[in-house]
Every structure is written in structure tokens, then in C-alpha cells.
Amino acid sequence: MPTFSPLKNDTFLRALLRQPTEYTPVWLMRQAGRYLPEYRATRARAGSFLGLAKNPELATEVTLQPLDRYPLDAAILFSDILTVPDAMGLGLSFAEGEGPRFARPLRDEQAVLALREPDLSSLQYVFDAVTQIRTALDGRVPLIGFSGSPWTLACYMVEGGGSDDFRTVKAMLYSRPDLMHHILKTNAAAVAAYLNAQVDAGAQALMIFDTWGGALADGAYQRFSLDYMRAAIRQTKRERDGVPVPLIVFTKGGGLWLEEIAGCGADAVGLDWTVNLGKARERVGQQVALQGNLDPTILFAGPQQIRDEVRAVLQSYGQPGAASGHVFNLGHGISQFTPPEAVTTLVDAVHEFSRALPKQL
């Protein structure tokens, strides 16, 4: 396994482990992305989104871009959750201006039963990117590796792309639960292997994005999303060279299931903006750290409104020990239309206000 420079800023990792911190660490989902002109320039050089994601040099470049602009407390691997089903042979492409497409979606029993875990060597470009990014970071901040959740991957694998109502994948779930469980079991093993290889390559924290768990009905969520995240987490390495590698799960729209999510084995739970952080903390106690949860559209308002809303989120997290166990983030990925200067206001406000909050001793 590669070795790296010592970490200079471990605030993010400490918060995930519910250890005291001097201030509330902050990073943003999709922080390396289209809202940054320097990202768009690299993306243009790469020729395509997949060309960018599959090139470790360029992926390293865009991963570091937001850190050069903003004093963020973590970096996240630039990649896409659909690399895993692509490596399973489903044939991923991104048409310009549209979402992802799979050439060979899982639409019948034969296709489902032929599904196999990916050969990790076909994902070597991801692990190479992790190692290059971690090296380039030179210990500035921790690097987050990630994966889609088994259910969220299954949504794309069965629908063949995005969906408004997930009617194809849910019809399979209700009509042929045996096939859905087969996909999810395969995905859970693939997710664990994929995350473990990222840890080996240098990832210092992990996140599972369950973007579409909130589309499921109560009951179905537990059986078809949460249970398979739990299974993946159980098989995932949680330390490297004796250093803990904390893991975050995020089910968008999953606020009602918070207590159950908090018990799935993760160190931290991501929350969207519909959840009150103080109430969330009451519901889960000290079982997990919480990550979130500013509405990303606030970044379209002026600096004073951004500062007011950042303060409100920090205060809602509650006291005492306000800065401990909270990682500031948006409740969803940053919009491509966000003015970059709004992020400066946001990051500075998180650091400034959280330093003034009472600390846990």
C-alpha cells in the first residue's frame, strides 16, 4: 500500500468520530464541479465527462480545484457513482446535456442472473486517482472516497438512466423481489470491495450516497436499501495502518428513518435540508455524527442571507458541544449555477460562527 504525508488538518475526521474540534469542519457535495470555471476548462480539455472521470491526472486536478479557492476541510474523489455498474458491463455513457445512460440495463431475469461483481482491475483508474489525489493533497485535508448505495446503483441499472418515478425498478421490486434481492446482494458486495480498494489506495474517509433511497416506501426502504447498506458496511474496512477510516451514509429524503439509519454501522449520517439538526441530534443521541444540511439554493441569495442561514444551521445543531460531531455540508450537491463567490461566504461563515460556539471539553 502507498504511504503519504502526515495529515495537517484532521478536523473533519475528528468530527466524524465525535471528538472535540476547534470549529465545525465543512465540505460540499459536488464541490469539484461545473459551478467552477476552472472545472469547466479541465472538462473541456478532457473532451467528455467520462474522459475526465477515467483520467487520474485530470481527476486529481479537478478534485484539488475547490481546495485552492476555499479553505475546505475535506477533499472528495472526483468520480461518478456509476463507475461500478459500468465495470459490471452495463455500458455507461453520458450524452451531452443529458444524464447517464446504460446501453444494457437489467430488464429481464436473464440479464439480472448474469450480473456479476466487477473485476476491480477495470476500476484501477479510480484507485489510481485516489492515490494521486492523496499524494497531491500532501496532508492538507483528508480525502473522502465514495460509492453509490446498492439500491441507488440498482435504480440506474434497471431504469437504464435517471427517472422521475422509478417505475421500472419499483415494478421489479414489487413483482420480482427475488430478482431485486439478487441485484442488491451483488451490488452490496461490489460496493464493499470498491470502497475497500479506495481505502487501500489512500482514502481516509468513506461515503455511501443513497440518492434514491427516499423514493422508496416505508418498509421497502428498510428491506431494499438500508439492509444492503448495512451489509456493505459490514464488509468495509474501517481502518488503515491503525488509523480509523470513518464512514458516512446519506439517504436523501430519509429523515423519517433517521433512527434506523443511525444503527446501520456508519459513523455519520448525512441529512438533507428538510431535517432540523437539533431534533435529529435528540433522536440519535451520540450514536453517530451528523453531516449537513444547508439548502443549496441559499447560495443564490446575497452574502448576508447566506451568513444568516449558516448561523441558523449551526445553532439548530444545538448545545452543549455544538462543534463536536457536526460536519457542515449542503443537504444535496451544489448547483452548477451557483456563483463561486457564494461558496467563499459560506465556508468563511461556517468557520467564523462555529469558532464562537460553546465547545465540548
Place this chain on the structure above:
Amino acid sequence: MPTFSPLKNDTFLRALLRQPTEYTPVWLMRQAGRYLPEYRATRARAGSFLGLAKNPELATEVTLQPLDRYPLDAAILFSDILTVPDAMGLGLSFAEGEGPRFARPLRDEQAVLALREPDLSSLQYVFDAVTQIRTALDGRVPLIGFSGSPWTLACYMVEGGGSDDFRTVKAMLYSRPDLMHHILKTNAAAVAAYLNAQVDAGAQALMIFDTWGGALADGAYQRFSLDYMRAAIRQTKRERDGVPVPLIVFTKGGGLWLEEIAGCGADAVGLDWTVNLGKARERVGQQVALQGNLDPTILFAGPQQIRDEVRAVLQSYGQPGAASGHVFNLGHGISQFTPPEAVTTLVDAVHEFSRALPKQL
């Protein structure tokens, strides 16, 4: 005010008022719609969606179509929530195969401050449809009138149509809350006047659709959606000729705010499929009836799966008094791709299984 035949089946109204019923009443959001071939035939004769919605004879015809197929326990006015902003002069149109569009969205201070409540005479076609439908129903089942919520109407009025992220309307909310409150205050008064005129015309129950309340952050939801529903409800007639006219509110994605929604003055709260009905009942006690909450995609599965999931929803509502205070519905509008025979299975299963549940004495 017009007079009508006596009601033969008041099960739906009794459930909304938390009175004992012999079985759990059922209706479906968008039950008169594109999944029915007879609807598509009438829609083709009308020439356009708005041509259909603005023609009381044709609106009556499509409102009754699902009742002729299925033993539903309520009818709902065939109309669109955007009739109100259309009557405010925003210029509504529906391009074929696309969503609604406003020619004159509220994009600046001048447009917002010029906004006025609609002249109700420009909505006479809606009230004529209510009277004609109630007459045609001849007391078979109660007729539901409805409106969009002040916030949900504002979303379309500011965005100018549908949206993935509501960034224009939310940017106004955060940047210029004064303008947003002006729109919402105007909308709340318009919603109340619109619902009252529907009651005068013959509506026997009312529903407020807060389709996009769940897009708001905690805190913003209470101030910008719930408070204005409460204001509208306060001004809404709740009886006609001494007979109660129960009112349902439905915030899709609002499960986390259930206790607060239950206190807004409505008789019943609609729930989407992410909410467990039994837990919801524990949270609100006997304060309100609950409506919901089957995932509409279950209708793409086979008859046995539909029956199993209907039974699960009924059982989740809990005991004792299982059939009292529960109106069965989907957690969202029925999909246009639903096979009509799946609805037969659903409606029959609700009636059959709920008759076998323990009754409140």
C-alpha cells in the same frame, strides 16, 4: 345556492371527521386521468388539456368516468391547481407533452407588487363544473373541491413552470422574503375565496395540495408554506347548510413536519408513502384523520402483490378502531401508465380487507 340529492354513501366524509365507518373509504389522487382510455377519448374531443378543464360538461364527464369503473368512495373535481394564477393574469398554457407554462411569471418587484387576487367571475367555469358534477353524481358519493397551496402556486408563478430545484422561487424567498410574503398573502386569500366558491357551488369536502412544500428547508416550510395554508384554512367555510365540509391538507414530502401540519386547522392530513401510518397515528393521536399512502408504482405489480401491499397499508394504520379516521389513497397521483385493471384490484382489496379489520364502537 343550488340544492342537490341526498348523499347515499357518506363513508368518506365520516372517515374525515373521525367517525366510525363500516370499511375504509378509498379514492385516488388523479383518479380521473390519462391512465383511463375513456379519459383520453374525451381529452381528444376537447382538443387540449385546458379546453377540457375549462368546459364544465366535459369536466363533469371525466370526473365521473372512474366512478363508473370502480366503487370509489369520493369524486374529485377535474381541474388544475393553476387555474387560480391563470385567473390572476399570468397566462397559463400547456404545450403538448410538456408541463404548464406561464407567459408572465413573477420575476421582479414590479410584477410581484402588481399581483392581485383573481376576479372570481373569471373562474366561473370551475364553479359551474362543481355544480354540474354534484348534480350528475346524484348523491352517489361526495364531491371533493380543491386548490393548490399558496406556496405551491407561488412555485409555478415565480418559476414560470415546473422545476427540478426551484432555484428561482427559493432565491426570491431567501433574497427578498418581503416579495415572497406578498405573493403568499395574496395567494392565501385567493385560495380561501376559491375554495369558498367551490363550497357554495356544491363541493362537500376540500383538499389543499401542497405538492412542493417538501422542497423547502425545515424552518422555511413552516414560515412560507404551512403558515399560509393555516391562513387560508382560517378563512375557508367549513360547513354548508349545517353540514360539515371537511378539509384535507397534503404536503408531499412533509412527513417530518406531521405534528405541525396536524395543527394547521385541517380535518385530515394526506401522507406520502415514506410515512408509516401507525407511527403517524401515534404522533398525531386523534387530532386529525389520515389519508394515504400506497406507493402508486405498486400498481405496476401483479394482483397478488397489490393485495399484499394494500393489506400492509391497512394494517400499518393500527388498531383499535382501524377503519376510523383513515381514508385510503395513494401517496401521490396515479401514474398515467397504470393498467386500469390494477385499480380494480386495489379498490376491491381496500374494501374487502378493511371490512375484516376490528371496528371502533
